[in-house]
Amino acid sequence: MKIINVNTSKGSYPIYIKKDILKSSASLIKKIYKHEKICILTDGKVMSLYGKYIESYFEEEGFKPLIITVKEGEKSKSISTYENICKTLVKNGFTRSNLIVSFGGGVIGDLGGFVASTLFRGMRFIQIPTTLLSQVDSSVGGKVAINLEEGKNLIGAFYPPEMVIIDTNLLKTLDERFIIDGMAEVIKYGCIIDKKLFEFLEQLDRDFLFDNMDFLVERCVSIKKNVVEEDEFDTGNRMILNFGHTIGHVIESYYNYEKYTHGEAVAIGMSYITALGEDIGLTKTGASHRINKILDKYGLEKVFPPIDKEDMIKTIMIDKKGNESGVSFIFIEDIGKAIIKRMGKEEIIKYISNK
Ligand SMILES: NC(=O)c1ccc[n+]([C@@H]2O[C@H](COP(=O)([O-])OP(=O)(O)OC[C@H]3O[C@@H](n4cnc5c(N)ncnc54)[C@H](O)[C@@H]3O)[C@@H](O)[C@H]2O)c1
Incomplete structure (x- = not known):
């Protein structure tokens, strides 16, 4: 396994890169996150391909995952989707000490990161990028955002994740x-x-x-x-x-x-x-x-x-x-x-x- 540490003004975070590391993702997270409640944000396509696996990996480690699935595509980086996710988390009793895991491409990384950066003035945040673009680019560097009709990524923040887990095998199902x-x-x-x-x-x-x-x-x-x-x-x-x-x-x-x-x-x-x-x-x-x-x-x-x-x-x-x-x-x-x-x-x- 390759581990690359990224230093930021708020500390550093590791990026783990390995084929099939998805299976170990929950145990890696367990090492730094002790609560049962955890949100996995994903999109419809990724959910249909990997949903049952990711859910079982997290359950096996004792987590009680709340999986939030949004429609795949750029349109989900919107204020209305952002609001729905925030409301769902609030309704389900999440607090600022709970963790959001973005499991998907750049859209899910940016959206989940933006929710994490703002809801309760900042929740915990981890990325599991699943597209080539998100693995080589958007999951690294801490930029998170949603779009306005007036332009892309206009509402955003710098909010580094606590960990990035990259499984290159996931790219095999990518169009x-x-x-x-x-x-x-x-x-x-x-x-x-x-x-x-x-x-x-x-x-x-x-x-x-x-x-x-x-x-x-x-x-x-x-x-x-x-x-x-x-x-x-x-x-x-x-x-x-x-x-x-x-x-x-x-x-x-x-x-x-x-x-x-x-x-x-x-x-x-x-x-x-x-x-x-x-x-x-x-x-x-x-x-x-x-x-x-x-x-x-x-x-x-x-x-x-x-x-x-x-x-x-x-x-x-x-x-x-x-x-x-x-x-x-x-x-x-x-x-x-x-x-x-x-x-x-x-x-x-x-x-x-x-x-
Ligand atoms: N934050 C940053 O620094 C940064 C940098 C570059 C781009 N971005 C943002 O990234 C977004 C684009 O990301 P993207 O290209 O990953 O798009 P995306 O998240 O829309 O994913 C592309 C498609 O691939 C599907 N998919 C994802 N993983 C899959 C898998 N393993 N197998 C099969 N299908 C899969 C998704 O469902 C989606 O339909 C844009 O919103 C852009 O603004 C952010």
Whole structure:
């Protein structure tokens, strides 16, 4: 078993990574949590696949789990679902000393974490991420959130879990589309920080992806740990994790979060921004070709879809990381080295209009 400890301002938490660790999840939790009452938050799909197992693992350890199941999908990261979960917990006699376990993808992690961060001014919280994206990205770093109609993740908090338990075997039931989706983030880590990881992915036989999943998840978790430890509250270098995301958000929102998954949009964003970087002399020539090739290999889209340029600039300017002085764009100098470039509105208009 691999254990990676993440240090935060509130202490540190372990991330356990191992195939089949789900079976031991309740006993791991039992070591740090002594009450019987425990909430397992999950979604309909994960519940149908793993519900009876998880329930029995927790019962065998003497817990009395309350399983709350929400509908799968992004729409569950809403104020109304949040309210329903809070009410259910209150009705069932939960208090601030009780624990919520988010068992699902990034939606369940973000939603459960946000409930835990706010209900009773803070409950205990653990994540068991079940998608590739949530294992390599969203379960690490303490960001939790729900959406508003006006935008994604607008209501949120920094609320690190007490433990993250990653069972890479769970990925075997994931739809291919969500494996591909998560691979965009894996590729991103290679682009911004880890040239060796990028080269490994270039050489890997795609048919052996699963055999290498533990290695890939461990590597990505370690990279994210290092970035978030250095900048827990996202005021500086953590921004490099947004490589491909500013343009990706434009694509996701332009198509109402329906046509492209997050990873698909980020992939197009990485391809776009690297080509722009080469055009304006920030990025070494050839990086764009390598990124496009690797996106193709893992089944990700790279062609920028038809989007009105004015709409695009407008969306970029209201990106929540922007202010009057401009927006921070993440480019790469070359594979494995990210750079942050602050661009003013004039510059953005010039570059985007000509691209
Ligand atoms: N907090 C953060 O730092 C952070 C970072 C990145 C993304 N996110 C958030 O993560 C969310 C996206 O997460 P996601 O891509 O995991 O989506 P998701 O949680 O919606 O899961 C995708 C689909 O996979 C299904 N699923 C989950 N585990 C499965 C399994 N083991 N087998 C079969 N099916 C399974 C789910 O039911 C769902 O239908 C977004 O809301 C995004 O904002 C948060």
